[in-house]
Amino acid sequence: MPYPVYPAGRRITASLLQAAVPLEAMKAADTDRASTTTVTADPELILALAASAEYQIEGMILTSNANQAGDLMCTLAGPAGAVGTWSVMGPDTLASSDANTIRQRSFSLGTAAGYGHPGANQMAYPLHGRIITTGAGNASFNWAQVASNATPTRVAAGSWLRAIRTG
Template identity: 40%
Template sequence: MSQYPVFYAGQRITAGLLSSALPLEAYKGSDTTRTATTVTADDPDLVLTLEAAATYYVEMFIHYAASSAELLKTHWTVPSGATGFRNAWGPAQTVATSDPAGDGRWGIHGFTTDVQYGTRSNATFQTMAWETGNVVTTGGGTLALKWAQNTSGLVGTRVAAGSFMRAKRIL
């Protein structure tokens, strides 16, 4: 089993060493709404900086709301040269009902592959998606949730307060 960092018997324990064992976290304290755009952009809150030559387990929990005509699409910004994959769980893009039950999507995708998610019956009711994955870096840089409307519209697609991301270095 991988462990980062490794603690050795007799090793001097420092604040830096203890801090390196903690996951990186970003929390969305307020909503962000995007209208009339299908061009994905980094979320202003769900952004972390990853170190070079490292492996991270990443999870993103996304609270969102969108009209059934607009929906949500996501992908990730990762450091240049990073390798890995991401997993996506949430309502299938064909789902648009007040009862959030329905078909789901679950798959493994590349970082820059657009993943489209369904919604509830209108842009007021929130639903959620969960994305996880492994990111192996060669150089350090930005990890971010990148998102937009799947179909451009004026109602707006909202990634809501309470969404978060976490990256735990494992190697």
């Protein structure tokens, strides 16, 4: 059933209409991370979620750099107490020289997974997920390098996340 529910006779209010609008975050600037394997939230890919709600998450993570060695370690994180799953389609870390070898798995919310980055090519990693919250808080795309490397791994401007409330 779509959210919110509009039963016959219900008064349409601004807050009811606002609840139907998807939440969106778009990166305006590149973010580089070097010499780190500690997964932390991207400063721009953050969405404020309501308490006791269900969301469908989608996005596109763009990377662009010449650092094949660092690769990309990432996760979708949610507010404290939230549960859910997420997935990203991208090259496996063992196949980082071949962008055609795709890793497609799902993970629990907050579980990090590594993806390859084939050299200087720009990559687009489609992201999908589902989050069920208990309390209000942020959902975020968290990331770092798979292997610590002095050459930065970059999540590029134009990356985006969207949350559509479904319950």
